[in-house]
Amino acid sequence: MTLTLIHTAEAHRATFDRLRESIAPGTALHHVVREDWLARAQGGIDDDLAREITEAIAAADGPVLCSCTTLGPVAETAGALRIDQPMMREAAQSGGRVLMVYCLQSTEAPSLSLLRREMDRAGNDSGIELLFLGQYWPLFEAGRTEDFAVAIATTVREATADRDDLGAVVLAQASMATAAERLTDLNTPVLASPELALRAALARITPA
Structure with a gap:
């Protein structure tokens, strides 16, 4: 099973890959990087953005970790683990x-x-x-x-x-x-x- 990670900054891909190698080498990680989601969320998360986040989580093959605190509540509601x-x-x-x-x-x-x-x-x-x-x-x-x-x-x-x-x-x-x-x-x-x-x-x- 793959762990999907949703990020709003590309830098987090390397961070979690390094952590994976020290904690659980060989575990499959699938990174989804959507910098635009954070930009759109600055004024509040509207229905369209909430739907996109929810659909991305539902489409994942396995558990999901959302590394963006701003998106955290929506991600949690959709079944993901929020990073904080x-x-x-x-x-x-x-x-x-x-x-x-x-x-x-x-x-x-x-x-x-x-x-x-x-x-x-x-x-x-x-x-x-x-x-x-x-x-x-x-x-x-x-x-x-x-x-x-x-x-x-x-x-x-x-x-x-x-x-x-x-x-x-x-x-x-x-x-x-x-x-x-x-x-x-x-x-x-x-x-x-x-x-x-x-x-x-x-x-x-x-x-x-």
């Missing part, structure tokens, strides 16, 4: 306050709604803080992924300095994952979504 769900669940189970970091306004509502849902499920009433870093998104769009990761990591480090009330920091978008690699020395866990989501998605594949 395993990460938000782990953050909620930390028992402490959660700092949610994001770079796109279109990510805020779906990610915050999901995190609140997982916090409720975990019985965690410590609260959520938001850190919007939209000023760095042009770096990612320009392909300057290293500069993007450094900028995010630097700002998160500053925002969490001398904090002892945080249970977790979540980097809400898959594109931010490499910043987490620069923050492993923090006392607060910094969670990124790709590896957690891929492990959860692979668990949905049953051997033939």
Whole structure:
């Protein structure tokens, strides 16, 4: 059985292929890259876009992982695993306050709604803080992924300095994952979504 991944950035293809090789070598991945879907979703997901996403998920041969947080709610309704769900669940189970970091306004509502849902499920009433870093998104769009990761990591480090009330920091978008690699020395866990989501998605594949 094949795992289908729906992306809105070409860069995620290589990210998940690398993760696949370290987690489950040989597993078949089918990538669907639709950058236009994210562009169209910036003003809200209309009926036409929702139908296209739903049809793509229904046509997949096996489970589907959607790596775009903006499209997450529609993808989840259609039966896909949204990339941030395993990460938000782990953050909620930390028992402490959660700092949610994001770079796109279109990510805020779906990610915050999901995190609140997982916090409720975990019985965690410590609260959520938001850190919007939209000023760095042009770096990612320009392909300057290293500069993007450094900028995010630097700002998160500053925002969490001398904090002892945080249970977790979540980097809400898959594109931010490499910043987490620069923050492993923090006392607060910094969670990124790709590896957690891929492990959860692979668990949905049953051997033939």
